[in-house]
Amino acid sequence: MAATNANVEVMGKTGLLKDSLAKVGFEVYPLKVGWYNSVLPLSLRLAYPDDTLAMVVLSTPAMFEHAFLPFMEERGCQKLSDPIDQCVKHCISSAVSECFPGQEVDVSYDYELLPSRKPKFLAQTAAHVSGAAFYYQPSDVRDHPWAEKKMFGVCVHPRFGGWFAIRALLVFGGVTVDSEMVQPDPPDCVPSREGRIQLLEAFNFHWQDWTYRDIVRPVQIYSQKQKDYFSTPPAQRFALLKTWGFLPREGDQPDSTTDAQSQVTGHG
Template sequence: SAPFVMEIDRISTLLDEILTPLGIESHPFKIQWYNDRVPGAFKFQRHPDTLCFVSLSTPSTFEKAFLPFVLNDRNLTLKDPFDQCMTACFARAIQAFPGESVELLQDFELHPNRRPKVIMQTAGHVSGAVHYYGCNDMEITESPPNKKLLGVCIHPKYGGWFAFRGVFIFSDILVPDLEQRQPADVVQREDVRRDLLRLFNFSWQNGLYRDVIDVDERYSAKQQEYFRTVPSQRWELIEQWRNEARTRSWSGVGR
């Protein structure tokens, strides 16, 4: 098993060197673990031992990666700014693997029939990065009869203050001996779990579900302002921040 361990360590180290300074975590898993938990249409037609990594942004990603990216002004189109930032970060990561077959699936990517290319929550759970809490065995009485209740993932350090951003698939690397890490079950009490699912499904906008556990870090006020702003108005907010940054740099010139 030594070669497999060396390969995983090599890839983990390269990903972490590029992404950790940007506040992005990456966690390994095998195709089989994912395929065992998803419906047929979502299964990957790959060797079951294929190595993958799921990447997620943490609270510091906004200040470490996103603000420098948008304030720098370059190469931005009218697409979603945060998605573009993550695409740029992941492109840098992929460049660390020249000549290797690396496929990236980002959280916003859909098939032509609008089906997501990957179920991020499942990838997060099987990698051990976060714990997925589903609604299957929960009686949530206020649920309207036709509302499909959604499960939610909770990070052991950041609670709900994180987001899935992408999955890397290393098509040529098989890791039969990769050991599965169980996610930390940080919401064990059933009443708290029920409250979590209720908050997430019926009032996710207020963000209270994110603090279901004591967290090490949460989104800054600036980041919360950004994500509270409707997507069509986020460019105006970015423009305002750019003007503030210019003003600050000018005011510092003569000192």
């Protein structure tokens, strides 16, 4: 660590943030901005020095029951944006404010876009370089069979398989870490060529049936209620929540643009 009081104070409180978010079903993994920037073209890099501290936040299967349903019970939701996004933002922003009062923290959420329509950060890349989850891509498959097809990559968590989501990236402006912080390798949960082909084909061609999420034996999966929620098209989720007894705040109107966007970026 660089020997400044601000750095020492922030690093000393990272455990508090992890503990706070763990209680409501999130995991936090630290990384250096340079690890992220080193694998991306200049146009996608973060505008911070390489030794700046960052953290990637994941939601686990427990988030739905420990954070989302209590959030809906206590606060309800605004129909102007996706309910899960509202809950995630509330949980993360509250924990950051409590653990790091007065500290500059740039929080980017997985659903946020830049004016260019590019995502504010590449979630799966951030998870991979932090060691949280292995980002499997076609380039990771020797002599892959998809030369003529556009195939998307997918992250696999060592304990949850595909039953998780990458929610946010926190960047601590002005907080630097030294060379003693060693980049961890993400656990290679699917080491065989056959397994990687199975994973990528299940994700790209049959993602609706959930099977890609079970590529490794997970310690926990989504509850049936959570599966029902994420299986419901975003535009119909407010109606589902209403059947569960959760009513939107009065005066709010649905935003079809947000619904359409969440259909692309706001999956579980």
